[in-house]
Amino acid sequence: MSRKSKLFxxxxxxxxxxITLVFYFIPAxxxxxMSFTDMDYRLSWNFIGWDNFKRMAQDFLLPRIMKNTLxxxxxxxxxxxxxxxxxxxxxxxxxxERTGRIFQALWLLPRFTPPIxxxxxxxxxxxxxRNGLLNSLVVASGGRPVNxxxxxxxxxxxxxxxxxxxxxxxxxxxxxxxxxxxxxIWAAEADGASWLQQVRHVTLPxxxxxxxxxxAYQTLSLLTSYEYILILTEGGPFFAxxxxxxxxxxxxxxxxxxxxxxxxxxxxxxxxxxxGTIASIVYWRVFRFREMxxxxxxxxx
Amino acid sequence: xxxxxxxxxxxKFGSVVAVDNIDLHIRxxxxxxxxxxxxxxxxxxxxxLAGIYKPTSGEIYFDDVVVNDVPPKGRSVGLVFxxxxxxxxxxxxxxxxxxxxxxxxPKDEIDRRVREVAxxxxxxxxxxxxxxxxSGGQQQRVALCRALVRxxxxxxxxxxxxxxxxxLRIETRSEIKRLQAELGITTVLVTHDQIEAxxxxxxxxxxxKGKIEQLSTPAELYRRPENLFVASFIGDPPxxxxxxxxxxxxxxxxxxxxxxxxxxxxxxxxxxxxxxxxRDVVLGIRPEHVKIVGRPGEHAVRGEVFMTxxxxxxxxxxxxxxxxxxxxxxxxxxxxxxxxxxxxxxxPQYVHLxxxxxxxxxxxxxxxxxxxxxxx
Numbered sequence: 001m002s003r004k005s006k007l008f009x010x011x012x013x014x015x016x017x018x019i020t021l022v023f024y025f026i027p028a029x030x031x032x033x034m035s036f037t038d039m040d041y042r043l044s045w046n047f048i049g050w051d052n053f054k055r056m057a058q059d060f061l062l063p064r065i066m067k068n069t070l071x072x073x074x075x076x077x078x079x080x081x082x083x084x085x086x087x088x089x090x091x092x093x094x095x096x097e098r099t100g101r102i103f104q105a106l107w108l109l110p111r112f113t114p115p116i117x118x119x120x121x122x123x124x125x126x127x128x129x130r131n132g133l134l135n136s137l138v139v140a141s142g143g144r145p146v147n148x149x150x151x152x153x154x155x156x157x158x159x160x161x162x163x164x165x166x167x168x169x170x171x172x173x174x175x176x177x178x179x180x181x182x183x184x185i186w187a188a189e190a191d192g193a194s195w196l197q198q199v200r201h202v203t204l205p206x207x208x209x210x211x212x213x214x215x216a217y218q219t220l221s222l223l224t225s226y227e228y229i230l231i232l233t234e235g236g237p238f239f240a241x242x243x244x245x246x247x248x249x250x251x252x253x254x255x256x257x258x259x260x261x262x263x264x265x266x267x268x269x270x271x272x273x274x275x276g277t278i279a280s281i282v283y284w285r286v287f288r289f290r291e292m293x294x295x296x297x298x299x300x301x
Numbered sequence: 302x303x304x305x306x307x308x309x310x311x312x313k314f315g316s317v318v319a320v321d322n323i324d325l326h327i328r329x330x331x332x333x334x335x336x337x338x339x340x341x342x343x344x345x346x347x348x349x350l351a352g353i354y355k356p357t358s359g360e361i362y363f364d365d366v367v368v369n370d371v372p373p374k375g376r377s378v379g380l381v382f383x384x385x386x387x388x389x390x391x392x393x394x395x396x397x398x399x400x401x402x403x404x405x406x407p408k409d410e411i412d413r414r415v416r417e418v419a420x421x422x423x424x425x426x427x428x429x430x431x432x433x434x435x436s437g438g439q440q441q442r443v444a445l446c447r448a449l450v451r452x453x454x455x456x457x458x459x460x461x462x463x464x465x466x467x468x469l470r471i472e473t474r475s476e477i478k479r480l481q482a483e484l485g486i487t488t489v490l491v492t493h494d495q496i497e498a499x500x501x502x503x504x505x506x507x508x509x510k511g512k513i514e515q516l517s518t519p520a521e522l523y524r525r526p527e528n529l530f531v532a533s534f535i536g537d538p539p540x541x542x543x544x545x546x547x548x549x550x551x552x553x554x555x556x557x558x559x560x561x562x563x564x565x566x567x568x569x570x571x572x573x574x575x576x577x578x579x580r581d582v583v584l585g586i587r588p589e590h591v592k593i594v595g596r597p598g599e600h601a602v603r604g605e606v607f608m609t610x611x612x613x614x615x616x617x618x619x620x621x622x623x624x625x626x627x628x629x630x631x632x633x634x635x636x637x638x639x640x641x642x643x644x645x646x647x648x649p650q651y652v653h654l655x656x657x658x659x660x661x662x663x664x665x666x667x668x669x670x671x672x673x674x675x676x677x
Binding site for chain 2: 181183184186187188190191192193194197201202205206210229
């Protein structure tokens with residue numbers, strides 16, 4: 001390739017490179033640097049070496065938070081973001097197309113809803129008084145009001161996150177199922193497979209790549225997401241629903257008593273980035289994502 | 302084994318009628334072809350036989366049982382697709398074993414039957430491979446094995462040879478035919494390729510727009526097409542079909558094709574043409590029945606060579622005569638110049654006559670005679 005065309009390619013790549021640099025790379029580097037400081041509300045860069053990491057190793061809350069994070073991430077992933085979305089994709093691809101599409105559009109609504117609205121809706125549903133939606137049903141059927149969030153905090157955040165998270169997988173799996181040549185399904189049918197057998201032996205193996213992709217993508221996404229937890233439980237009661245990213249957030253910005261522990265918060269964040277990276281590499285290797293990549297359709301370089 | 306019957310069979314997709322009130326009887330052990338252009342309803346028929354589509358109205362009988370509402374797994378049907386539809390994540394062995402595994406047959410029985418059928422199709426060396434590692438012909442055999450492994454009563458083949466190259470197609474054609482005859486299994490072959498239908502099937506149903514245009518043996522289809530569609534569809538190169546007006550001169554029927562094209566028929570044809578009195582007649586003759594002769598004759602028309610194509614063994618000569626274009630298939634490499642004047646002999650015994658209005662075949666001479674003779 002000539003010098004000139006190399007320059008041209010560089011020029012084309014420049015905008016996205018700049019965006020990545022300014023909004024992703026520099027913040028990551030700054031966070032990494034910040035994790036070696038004891039920065040607080042005064043925002044001074046006072047480097048303290050590995051102290052924050054030592055503190056992390058001794059943080060008595062951390063084992064609990066790590067457990068919360070794992071339970072939250074993998075329960076939401078297994079029950080909703082992958083598990084239930086496969087079920088919904090199968091069902092919506094099996095019913096008449098129009099019905100399926102309408103159902104999917106409805107299920108996508110929370111995605112377009114501001115998180116705070118969605119959160120408040122769940123607050124109303126789970127309200128501990130008899131005015132909450134769930135409790136009004138319980139009372140109507142002769143029961144006593146239940147303090148849902150306090151009694152089932154982990155279930156609450158898994159379900160509320162899962163119901164939104166389902167739609168991503170549902171759409172991707174639905175498209176994948178729809179793009180299976182119908183001869184495969186017909187062949188399985190003619191071979192005598194029941195619907196469930198078709199799903200198990202033909203459909204699921206044929207959407208293996210989307211399944212793995214969504215699993216990997218949603219793992220990372222769940223590891224770092226906390227906004228609905230923040231709105232609904234603020235990580236409580238007493239750290240019962242505090243996940244890693246929320247813990248870092250609370251240390252830096254929030255909680256009932258603002259801490260402004262930017263330094264230690266950054267340390268936790270950077271460790272999460274490293275964990276996420278490791279998880280990605282593991283997925284990349286275990287799921288053999290390279291095999292899924294196709295040759296580019298046009299030759300640029 | 303089974304015999305199959307369609308009774309007033311209809312399938313609609315919304316307002317589109319894919320299969321239109323068909324009656325058909327497929328004999329036990331027969332290989333019947335459904336032949337027609339794409340969109341004629343042949344694959345829809347096949348999928349209804351498999352139980353994948355449900356008829357909108359009418360009945361399908363397997364022997365004496367109406368199977369309209371019997372799901373595919375309740376029928377004893379093997380299906381081979383044009384694309385083969387081998388499950389890509391399974392090995393050849395697993396593909397063939399699939400219909401048995403689904404039915405929870407004992408492992409040793411599955412193993413025995415898979416190996417048996419694979420041996421018969423000569424793919425027993427390939428059992429550990431994945432479909433993507435096989436050639437088209439091998440994949441085709443695997444698909445056939447998967448359809449045959451549970452010894453179905455009915456074998457359905459959807460364009461089974463279309464994805465094979467020309468040489469392999471000829472081989473596979475005779476192989477499938479031999480296998481079918483050996484197993485004596487009732488078989489329905491769906492194809493748009495007339496050669497495939499003509500060479501493999503005992504009887505062929507030519508379909509168009511959801512209806513069966515003609516059901517007969519391959520030889521009969523070729524010799525005696527019942528209407529213009531079948532006449533134009535069967536035969537390669539296709540039959541010459543010349544639209545003409547009829548008249549009588551000196552007691553002999555004549556067909557005028559415009560701008561000087563005139564063809565005289567023997568007097569006996571009058572009987573036959575009487576069925577279309579006052580209407581245009583289509584004169585059909587196959588290119589192989591048109592002879593190029595040097596001089597005028599009783600059944601010859603004059604024309605000018607427009608084009609010649611050497612096909613290898615034969616030459617296809619396109620001749621313009623008056624307003625008509627007639628193609629003649631002549632053996633060997635014929636030294637003809639473009640623009641050369643020739644005489645074409647259309648032998649009356651090979652002439653097909655159709656009513657241009659109804660598109661139906663006009664009654665045949667000998668047939669009319671024999672019918673008259675049959676009356677006591």
